Amino acid sequence: MEFVLLIFLPIVAALFIPLLFKRMKRIHTGWFVLAVPLVLFLYYATFIPSTMDGGHAISELQWIPSMGISFVSYIDGLSLLFSLLITGIGSLVVLYSIFYLDKNKEKLGNFYVYLLLFMSAMLGVVQSDNVISLYLFWELTSISSFLLIGYWFTRDRSRFGALKSMMITVFGGLMMLGGFVLLGIMGDTYSIRELIASAPDFVGHDYFTLALVLLLLGAFTKSAQFPFYIWLPDAMEAPTPVSAYLHSATMVKAGLYLVARFTPIFAFSEVWVWLVTGIGLLTLFWGSLFAVKQTDLKAILAFSTVSQLGLIMSLLGAGAITFHSNDAIFKFAMFGAIFHLINHATFKGSLFMIAGIVDHETGTRDIRKLGGLMSIMPVSFTIVFIGSMSMAGLPPFNGFLSKEMFLQSMVAIRQFELFQFDTWGILFPVIAWIASVFTFVYSFYFVFRTFAGKRKEGQLPQEPHEAPVGMLISPVILGVLVVGIFFIPNFVAKWLIKPAVAAIQPNLYSQPGDIDIHVAAWHGFKSVELWLTVGVIVVGALLFISLSKWQKVYGLQPAKLSLNALYDGMMSFSEKGMNRISRFYMTGLIRTYMIYIFAFISVAVLVILFTQDAFVVDMDSFAHIGVYSVINAVILLLAVCFVLLSKTRLAAIIALGAVGYSVALFFVIFKAPDLALTQLVIETVSVALFLLAFKHLPALKDHGETVKTKMTNGIVAIGVGITVTLVALSAHSQKLIPSIAQFYKDTVKTEAGGGNIVNVILVDYRGFDTLFEIAVLSIAGIGVLGMIKLRLGRKENSDENK
Amino acid sequence: METLITLLVGVLVTIAVYLLLSKNMIRVILGTAILSHAIHLLILTMGGLKKGGVPLIEGEAGSYTDALPQALILTAIVISFAVTAFLLVLAYRTYKETGSDNLDALRGVNDE
Numbered sequence A: 001m002e003f004v005l006l007i008f009l010p011i012v013a014a015l016f017i018p019l020l021f022k023r024m025k026r027i028h029t030g031w032f033v034l035a036v037p038l039v040l041f042l043y044y045a046t047f048i049p050s051t052m053d054g055g056h057a058i059s060e061l062q063w064i065p066s067m068g069i070s071f072v073s074y075i076d077g078l079s080l081l082f083s084l085l086i087t088g089i090g091s092l093v094v095l096y097s098i099f100y101l102d103k104n105k106e107k108l109g110n111f112y113v114y115l116l117l118f119m120s121a122m123l124g125v126v127q128s129d130n131v132i133s134l135y136l137f138w139e140l141t142s143i144s145s146f147l148l149i150g151y152w153f154t155r156d157r158s159r160f161g162a163l164k165s166m167m168i169t170v171f172g173g174l175m176m177l178g179g180f181v182l183l184g185i186m187g188d189t190y191s192i193r194e195l196i197a198s199a200p201d202f203v204g205h206d207y208f209t210l211a212l213v214l215l216l217l218g219a220f221t222k223s224a225q226f227p228f229y230i231w232l233p234d235a236m237e238a239p240t241p242v243s244a245y246l247h248s249a250t251m252v253k254a255g256l257y258l259v260a261r262f263t264p265i266f267a268f269s270e271v272w273v274w275l276v277t278g279i280g281l282l283t284l285f286w287g288s289l290f291a292v293k294q295t296d297l298k299a300i301l302a303f304s305t306v307s308q309l310g311l312i313m314s315l316l317g318a319g320a321i322t323f324h325s326n327d328a329i330f331k332f333a334m335f336g337a338i339f340h341l342i343n344h345a346t347f348k349g350s351l352f353m354i355a356g357i358v359d360h361e362t363g364t365r366d367i368r369k370l371g372g373l374m375s376i377m378p379v380s381f382t383i384v385f386i387g388s389m390s391m392a393g394l395p396p397f398n399g400f401l402s403k404e405m406f407l408q409s410m411v412a413i414r415q416f417e418l419f420q421f422d423t424w425g426i427l428f429p430v431i432a433w434i435a436s437v438f439t440f441v442y443s444f445y446f447v448f449r450t451f452a453g454k455r456k457e458g459q460l461p462q463e464p465h466e467a468p469v470g471m472l473i474s475p476v477i478l479g480v481l482v483v484g485i486f487f488i489p490n491f492v493a494k495w496l497i498k499p500a501v502a503a504i505q506p507n508l509y510s511q512p513g514d515i516d517i518h519v520a521a522w523h524g525f526k527s528v529e530l531w532l533t534v535g536v537i538v539v540g541a542l543l544f545i546s547l548s549k550w551q552k553v554y555g556l557q558p559a560k561l562s563l564n565a566l567y568d569g570m571m572s573f574s575e576k577g578m579n580r581i582s583r584f585y586m587t588g589l590i591r592t593y594m595i596y597i598f599a600f601i602s603v604a605v606l607v608i609l610f611t612q613d614a615f616v617v618d619m620d621s622f623a624h625i626g627v628y629s630v631i632n633a634v635i636l637l638l639a640v641c642f643v644l645l646s647k648t649r650l651a652a653i654i655a656l657g658a659v660g661y662s663v664a665l666f667f668v669i670f671k672a673p674d675l676a677l678t679q680l681v682i683e684t685v686s687v688a689l690f691l692l693a694f695k696h697l698p699a700l701k702d703h704g705e706t707v708k709t710k711m712t713n714g715i716v717a718i719g720v721g722i723t724v725t726l727v728a729l730s731a732h733s734q735k736l737i738p739s740i741a742q743f744y745k746d747t748v749k750t751e752a753g754g755g756n757i758v759n760v761i762l763v764d765y766r767g768f769d770t771l772f773e774i775a776v777l778s779i780a781g782i783g784v785l786g787m788i789k790l791r792l793g794r795k796e797n798s799d800e801n802k
Numbered sequence B: 001m002e003t004l005i006t007l008l009v010g011v012l013v014t015i016a017v018y019l020l021l022s023k024n025m026i027r028v029i030l031g032t033a034i035l036s037h038a039i040h041l042l043i044l045t046m047g048g049l050k051k052g053g054v055p056l057i058e059g060e061a062g063s064y065t066d067a068l069p070q071a072l073i074l075t076a077i078v079i080s081f082a083v084t085a086f087l088l089v090l091a092y093r094t095y096k097e098t099g100s101d102n103l104d105a106l107r108g109v110n111d112e
Helices: A003-023 A029-045 A048-052 A077-100 A108-127 A131-149 A156-187 A192-197 A208-222 A228-237 A240-249 A251-266 A270-291 A297-323 A328-362 A378-392 A398-413 A418-424 A427-451 A469-487 A489-504 A528-545 A547-556 A563-585 A590-611 A627-645 A649-669 A673-694 A707-733 A741-750 A757-765 A767-789 B002-020 B025-046 B068-098
Strands: A057-064 A069-075
Touching: A003 A029, A003 A057, A003 A069, A003 A108, A029 A077, A029 A108, A048 A077, A048 A489, A069 A077, A069 A108, A069 A131, A077 A108, A077 A240, A077 A251, A077 A328, A077 A469, A077 A489, A108 A131, A108 A240, A108 A251, A131 A156, A131 A192, A131 A208, A131 A228, A131 A240, A131 A251, A156 A192, A156 A208, A156 A228, A156 A563, A192 A251, A208 A251, A208 A270, A228 A240, A228 A270, A228 A297, A228 A563, A240 A251, A240 A297, A240 A328, A251 A270, A251 A297, A251 A328, A251 A489, A270 A297, A270 A427, A297 A328, A297 A398, A297 A427, A328 A378, A328 A398, A328 A469, A328 A489, A378 A398, A378 A427, A378 A469, A398 A427, A398 A469, A398 A528, A427 A528, A469 A489, A528 A547, A590 A707, A627 A649, A627 B002, A627 B025, A649 A673, A649 B025, A673 A757, A673 B068, A707 B002, A707 B025, A741 A757, A757 A767, A757 B068, A767 B068, B002 B025, B025 B068
Parallel strands: none
Antiparallel strands: A057 A069
């Protein structure tokens, strides 16, 4: 079966959603949607046995074969893990949304269309083997995320958040496309598998580092890494199912997927190791630090997501070290990254859902108004407790296992000797430990400020009560998973994690069975990470108890010195600043534009003329100077100066006539009788035309032109004049081929049967010119007639019934 | 000879451009007229001003001036005449409708 088509199943299903929504009013549309991710989840689950043995499945659909672009669904351990996350959590989120969104008040048709669109896009991202189609799906996730964040489009903050996430993720997406194109040039293929196969040749290629940085920009913007994380907290304006699905479990992990997928290509570079590990760790630290500051439940979760994504990112970076060092201890990093990725998806999904329930049942998400909900919402409390403790990294929850692995890897990084890690390496465990302490603090802050303490009567918009059963099913399932994974980590490892790790580190393992990592909750008293965890708990508990005393410190940061302010500044600059710049040079005055054009032409032409040594004057080819010509030239000059200097219109018109007639005289001198004839007639008619319009034309005023503008005009005019003269002189001096005049001369009698060469050229050799010249004349005539006759002024047109 | 005419063309172009840059509508039209004269002369000059007969063949063959530039100029004269006539009427109508021949004042409305 061509399972690549399954990627498009959600999109196809989305086509029917509006119909179902319109026709089946009584049934919540979500029930129909639920079937799609469930079917896909069950189908993808059947791939587990083959990937466990290191196998992979591939299915291809040609799209643009001539350019090597196709839809390829390539399922190995890594993409299968992500596909299962997307469809599994997708099912739970759809189920949750059925109870969260009211079928009568909300536009469910739109919601589920966007959600299914997103699901297709996400499956496409993780399964694509072709970088171009991967980019296509990548941007589709950005677009569907934009639509989902702006779901309540009547709210200002929704639209702001949607635009912000769009700007940042699409910026990253475009950079990533650049990286893909460079990779395509280096490897001469768009297939990721083939690129990985030829990856060792890329090291040292001119484009290698550039492609690496561009690709990482895409991954960092999507996965909300520092400093691009700012869109994620604002994306919390989306409905909670969307936040749970896109902004904790799936879309923000697309960047992690990208990093993991391209690790076999780029891990040879120290830039990769440093950037991925460093930025990841910085994001972890930054996100955990600022999560404590937030007062909105979803904002706390958004910052905690940022921080946890940073954790996984830094582990992926540390895992790339295995490409340089065979030290067994680094093997834990990649394993821990994938493990934490699964764990984070489970506990963060459930936390978001509970935050949504609290919002739904109390009417607020403000942590300052909440408190004492433990006895009212016992089930929600239990789940949120499990999720938070897992997030804080405490046993017996799955977060504990992956957090221990994380600390272990960060301690191990100190021993890595390449790339100056031995100098700076000490920073890694220290920052990681501090970040873990803050993670502990915000996890406790989140759960206990909401559910413990006293109830604040009268502050809540609604009387709180426990959520309906349907809404609790999904978080309960996730909560059970959180605890379950703690007790059976090695099953999860065998089924999901090891195949994924084997796909990321093909250099270490030829098949998943080779990975000799056994997850254990207990490492003995000698292990460093145990004492680090104990330290986290002790210091974290102390900090949490004294939270109210030091939380004020966050107020010290001035609002102007934040990344959000930087983003806002950039946006307002691109809007107002650019407008101001274009207003500065787009004056609306014809003269200004003429000056731009003339100045540019003369400068450009003169520069080229002299830099290319093209200026040559060859006097030999020139004809002798005739007396009549000189006299006529003087007359012409006088006439044209008169046009320039005349103060009255009549004088100017007559002088212009003189110019025309002396040009006609030149035609006579230079043996062009037909030209002279035409020129005389046309000049007469022109002057007549001017005189006809004379009565209606305004007086020749100069409209207050200052000396300064006259000077500028003069300089520009002289520049153009000089340019024309020099170009004409050097063009005339350097003729490459002789004129074809001889041909006309020879054939005019025999071929065309005429004696007047000029006329024969006009009507026989080059008759088309004449045809369209006639057309020009006719159009001008019609135009003149129209302008004189048609008078659809505002006054006449105001009442068409007259 | 060509040098002289080319210099003359340069002067004509300079004056034409100067007129084109002025604020007065009529001066701009005068500028376009002069510019087309200049260019016609330039085409003729570039074709070569060597001595030769008028390009009319009557009987025996001889030396003639190049006919092709002349044909090109003939076309250009008619077209520039059409454009000048059109511009002139346009100026006339603009002046009638708006009461101004100041190009700086004829900026239209500021958009937005």
